[in-house]
Amino acid sequence: MNRVEELIQKLCPDGVEWSMLGDEKFVEIANSGRRPVKSSERIPGNVPYYGANNIQDYVEGFTHDGVYVLIAEDGTASIENYSVQWATGKFWANNHVHVLQGTNRLNSRFLFHYLKIVNFVPFLSGGDRAKLTKGKLVEIPIPIPPLPIQQEIVDILDKFTELGAELEAELEAELEARKKQYEYYRNELLNFEG
Helix, strand or coil: CCHHHHHHHHHCCCCCEEEECCCCCCEEECHHHCCCCCHHHCCEEEEEEECCCCEEEEECCCCEEEEEEEEECECCCCCCCCCEEEEEEEEEECCCEEEEEECCCCCHHHHHHHHCCCCCHHHCECCCCCECCHHHHCCCEEEECCHHHHHHHHHHHHHHHHHHHHHHHHHHHHHHHHHHHHHHHHHHHCCCCC
16 A cells, blocks of 8 residues: 555545546546647747656747646656656646646645556556557546545645655765765875875
8 A cells, every 4th residue: 555545544534435537527637738849840938848758848838827737648658657747837738648637626736646656557558659548547546535635645745755855865965975085085095196
């Protein structure tokens, strides 16, 4: 059981309602605005241009404005760790990502955290280049805890994410300091002049 499921079970001991991503009461699928643009035809700008795995470029103009969850339609870097991204503000989405947003009954950030733990493999088609069609996307089940519980889960998981990023930065800095220390002593030991 992962952290999201543990929190849902702990905070909702009597269980939760379940729905599917295709249920418009909970999720808006905003794919109609997506537009691919060849790299040679993109006008440079400050707006992130999202593809299946992350920001691919920065362009002028935008296709969406708001708070959204992006799920790779095809071209994910890893089927086991399927590409789910968080996009806020103005951004451009190409045709390799599904664009989703929670309604007033589903916190978009909760949706993001939950989708990060979903096993997408049963919903994929195609061979080497797995594809998550919209027809299969809408069949993915999602839990719907009460909104205050969704927010509590988001607060907890965002704090863990923040602490994880801080710890990673500290470890990187420590590793860099140790490398410099090692190089210094290695150079001192190999300095035969002194």
